[in-house]
Amino acid sequence: MNRFSNLFLFVCLIFFSTNCYFNPILQKYVFAETSEENSLSLGLTLLGLTQQSPFALSLTGQIRNKDGSAVPSAELTVVSRSNELDGLDTTVTTDDAGRFFIRLASGTTTFAVKNDGSPYFTFTLSINSPGDIQVTEIKDNYESVEVSSFFVYEEGNQPSFFELTYSEPFHNRIEPTSPNNFYFEFSEEPQFPEFGQEATWLSQNIIISPALSITDYYTEGSSFSINVSGYSSQTTTYTISLGAGILGSVTGLPLTPRTIIFTCVSPCTNQ
Secondary structure, eight states: OHHHHHHHHHHHHHHHHHTTTTOHHHHHHTSOOOOHHHHHHHHHHHHHHHSOOOOEEEEEEEEEOTTSOBOTTOEEEEEEESOOOTTOOOEEEOOTTSEEEEEEESEEEEEEEEETTEEEEEEEEEEEETTEEEEEEEESOSSOOEEEEEEEEOTTOOOOOBOEEEEESOTTEEESSOOSEEEEEESSOBOOOOTTOHHHHHHHHEEEESOOEEEEEEEETTEEEEEEEOOOSSOEEEEEEEOTTSBBTTTOOBBOOEEEEEEEOTTOOOO
């Protein structure tokens, strides 16, 4: 009987020791409840671990004016930033396609932009991660401007782009009459389709919504134009989407996708 009691006691001790965290008796006397002060300390510690240290990245973006045209030779100067790191750029200038390339730190950076030597506008860029880059404020501008088309690239390996630099109709324009042709100008001459393939090429790379009829196609250097018809008599907003199937003839690069939006007001007819 004593041997059985000793065995039972031994089994109980093993059970208590291996399940002590869940045992209400041991938990009451051995595992004291976490104090409010300890909880606060733990929370602050975890918060500190999750806060990301400032980092640098190489970034390209593009400036377009109120008509959606690229703004070349614009000068961007950093006037303030939330994080200072070694190797950051202070002043850069846009290329012929309105694109700038710059080394920045995460956090917020505010730029003053000059065009033709005169103040143009200021904007603030927020970088939380390489995939979370956005303009949070644009001000001091007398007309609408666009800062967009951001890409992160490897430092010292500046990428090239094939861009739409100018278009008619203008982006965000309200047209009193229907444009009878669309005109597109690019940063280099596009690869035009072979004879007989024009209609297919246009239908695949220029998407108009609501649909319009394309009747003719003309090329000249780094630009081309198309004749269009079939407008609604009602006030209608049209979207023109140019896709990556349009390639540069020099670089072979696909076009950076671009969308142009314009509204033709009723009765929307040619005059």
